[in-house]
Amino acid sequence: MNRIDALIELDNVRKSFGDVPVLKGISMFVQKGEAVCIIGPSGSGKSTILRCINGLIPVDKGFVRVGAHRVHEMKSERQMRALRHQVAMVFQQYNLFPHRTALENIMMAPIQVLGHDRAEVEERARKLLKKVRLSEKADSYPGQLSGGQQQRVAIARALAMQPDVILFDEVTAALDPETVKDVLFAIRELVEEGLTCILVTHEMKFARDVSQRVCFTDHGLIVESAPPAELFDNPRDPRTREFLGQVL
Amino acid sequence: MFGLDYSWLADPAYQQWLLTGVINTLKLATLSSSVAILIGMLGAFGLTLRIFWLDALIELFVEVFRNTPPLLQMLFAYFTLSSLGLRVTDPSTGLSVPLLSAFACAAISLSLFGGALAIEAFRSGIETMPRSIIDAARSLGYGRWARFWRIEAPIATRICLPALTNILTNLFKTTSQASVITVPELMYYAGQIYNDTFRTLEVMILVLLIYVVLVSILTFAMARLEAFMAFPGYGRGH
Numbered sequence: 001m002n003r004i005d006a007l008i009e010l011d012n013v014r015k016s017f018g019d020v021p022v023l024k025g026i027s028m029f030v031q032k033g034e035a036v037c038i039i040g041p042s043g044s045g046k047s048t049i050l051r052c053i054n055g056l057i058p059v060d061k062g063f064v065r066v067g068a069h070r071v072h073e074m075k076s077e078r079q080m081r082a083l084r085h086q087v088a089m090v091f092q093q094y095n096l097f098p099h100r101t102a103l104e105n106i107m108m109a110p111i112q113v114l115g116h117d118r119a120e121v122e123e124r125a126r127k128l129l130k131k132v133r134l135s136e137k138a139d140s141y142p143g144q145l146s147g148g149q150q151q152r153v154a155i156a157r158a159l160a161m162q163p164d165v166i167l168f169d170e171v172t173a174a175l176d177p178e179t180v181k182d183v184l185f186a187i188r189e190l191v192e193e194g195l196t197c198i199l200v201t202h203e204m205k206f207a208r209d210v211s212q213r214v215c216f217t218d219h220g221l222i223v224e225s226a227p228p229a230e231l232f233d234n235p236r237d238p239r240t241r242e243f244l245g246q247v248l
Numbered sequence: 249m250f251g252l253d254y255s256w257l258a259d260p261a262y263q264q265w266l267l268t269g270v271i272n273t274l275k276l277a278t279l280s281s282s283v284a285i286l287i288g289m290l291g292a293f294g295l296t297l298r299i300f301w302l303d304a305l306i307e308l309f310v311e312v313f314r315n316t317p318p319l320l321q322m323l324f325a326y327f328t329l330s331s332l333g334l335r336v337t338d339p340s341t342g343l344s345v346p347l348l349s350a351f352a353c354a355a356i357s358l359s360l361f362g363g364a365l366a367i368e369a370f371r372s373g374i375e376t377m378p379r380s381i382i383d384a385a386r387s388l389g390y391g392r393w394a395r396f397w398r399i400e401a402p403i404a405t406r407i408c409l410p411a412l413t414n415i416l417t418n419l420f421k422t423t424s425q426a427s428v429i430t431v432p433e434l435m436y437y438a439g440q441i442y443n444d445t446f447r448t449l450e451v452m453i454l455v456l457l458i459y460v461v462l463v464s465i466l467t468f469a470m471a472r473l474e475a476f477m478a479f480p481g482y483g484r485g486h
């Protein structure tokens with residue numbers, strides 16, 4: 001793959017928490033419009049990879065680039081602002097601000113952070129709520145929504161930033177099985193529309209269906225990276241084989 | 249009735265004293281409560297910055313003011329601040345008077361005492377907030393300052409409002425100790441009246457009732473505020 005063309009580029013990224021190495025040299029490239037899934041055992045560093053990509057945590061060593069932003073060189077939150085505009089993230093749970101309604105949650109950052117016009121943002125927010133099929137919940141508070149509905153609002157909120165990339169960190173892992181489907185449906189739509197996505201997920205069937213590439217992580221390393229059909233049907237590394245044997 | 253004699257209440261001079269006392273108590277309580285809340289918020293904000301020396305400083309402040317009697321703090325403030333020798337000439341009388349009046353000393357010391365308690369309350373409000381809400385705010389591009397005022401403070405305030413109500417009622421009652429440093433608030437005038445009339449029990453009963461009414465108004469207002477600010481999923485908003 002051509003790394004210069006890639007929208008996202010990680011090269012030999014290392015990160016330790018205290019004495020514990022969590023990322024031991026992660027390299028990956030993501031093209032514009034690509035959907036890449038990251039799978040792997042709990043604690044293998046999947047969330048940490050996403051957090052390094054959008055600068056939530058600084059890397060110890062290595063190179064992280066998103067578009068024109070050299071993330072590993074950014075020191076302050078101010079420098080990160082343009083990056084945050086370009087990279088959105090949805091977390092496993094408790095994404096939404098509980099003191100604001102669904103609609104306000106979507107509108108806040110575009111107005112308060114990006115300084116966009118309120119009327120224009122509201123129109124955008126209502127369209128996005130419609131897109132995630134929650135128009136009638138505009139005035140509900142997060143505490144009044146199911147977990148799946150909250151996650152769909154969180155996705156709409158991420159989209160309202162008009163990002164080039166969205167990072168999804170196990171966004172269905174804390175949900176009731178019935179509501180998982182709606183959230184996956186919303187994500188699938190985004191992927192099909194060509195939005196660049198990196199998805200950490202435990203939903204293997206979903207990973208196989210939507211992604212162009214799957215990365216398997218273990219102990220802070222990307223052990224294997226391949227198109228889903230290849231990785232799921234003919235895993236080359238014994239660690240991948242063992243993991244898939246457990247989860248499939 | 250019950251052998252209690254309230255005939256002195258008919259005296260306009262005593263009525264005036266009581267009224268002035270209530271007004272000064274309200275002034276002292278309002279001023280020190282407002283400053284205490286401000287100190288609480290700024291202190292809690294300071295703690296979110298995670299700067300080593302600032303943490304230590306705020307921690308020390310909280311420990312000192314939370315763990316010593318407010319009366320002692322007030323006396324301390326009164327004697328140190330007034331002995332700093334800061335004096336001004338009162339333009340109306342031409343007399344040299346201390347720059348910081350007893351009222352100012354009481355207000356400063358009560359603000360600091362209440363502020364120390366409020367820092368604790370806001371801090372615990374912020375700490376009980378799920379980590380991912382802060383991560384979400386960061387990933388949406390909120391800087392530290394905006395994040396605190398737009399997200400952390402509004403949520404933490406709702407979480408810690410019951411604790412804050414306790415602190416404010418406490419602070420209100422503690423204003424009575426300002427009488428010791430001659431601040432002419434309610435308790436001070438109460439003393440003046442019973443020294444004059446020797447109706448100690450009657451005066452105390454009346455003052456007690458006044459405090460009950462005033463503090464009840466405060467707790468009622470705070471309860472209304474709590475209901476008004478409630479949102480589903482937190483506190484009373486269920």
Ligand SMILES: Nc1ncnc2c1ncn2[C@@H]1O[C@H](COP(=O)(O)OP(=O)(O)O)[C@@H](O)[C@H]1O
Binds near residue numbers: 044
């Ligand atoms: N902020 C942190 N401080 C200390 N250790 C952390 C922190 N974040 C993650 N870790 C540790 O790093 C390892 C990898 O975490 P994570 O990236 O969340 O894994 P995954 O998402 O694959 O489950 C875990 O052992 C976790 O305990």
Ligand SMILES: [Mg+2]
Binds near residue numbers: 046048169170
């Ligand atoms: Mg994780």
